[in-house]
Amino acid sequence: MSRRSDLSACTLAAVLATSGTLHLVRPRVFEGLIPDALGSPRAWVYGSGVAELACAAAVAIPATRRPGGLATAALFVGVFPGNVKMALDSRPAARHWSRRRSVTWGRLPLQVPLVAWAWRVSRTAG
Template sequence: MTFLSRVFGAFMGYAGIMHFKKPKMFMRIVPPFLPFKKMLVIVSGIAEVMIGLLLVINKGSRMAGKMLTWLLLAVWPANVYMAIQNKPLKKGHKPMPLLLWIRVLLQWPMIQWARKIGEK
């Protein structure tokens, strides 16, 4: 599982960095009932970079798995909101409803995978 954990970590790290490069893109998908959109994007970006780094260097993987489980649960409402509103991540792009709902459904196996990483 180490190789896959590292790949997952690299993906999370990249996603976290993108929170800082394109914060408005991520702010678009924060559900309207949540305040402090920019702060939420920054905090989740920091968490993704930290978790990604821990997984890539294979240090603290157990803690990273637990953190990732909670992070994926925390951002799940944004993915549901995105699918319900049929919002593309980037403004001006064509929405793809099927892909948005697949993303929502795939989050649960990712959460289970993160839990397994956290248990080792």
């Protein structure tokens, strides 16, 4: 395993851990991503936060990096519809940054490199 791939995996783990922690500490910020048809947004936000923390741990540990990277790629694909919903529901002059139209629409194309990053981490694992 190269030092560069270790750094990439650890950076991805840090991004996931940060996001997962934010989901648990500030769930209200993410509740707008959950479609009404799924029921309680808080439960989904907490669940996705725990999933991000689990993926972070799996990616950080070399022995579980391959499945962790694949799970992370799947997680990034799975949350994409919520990001689309938030973009569709966004307002141009929203007071909170996470609901601003430019932010919500701008983050949609970022899912592609995130999925690719997770995939690369899984492919370069020991």
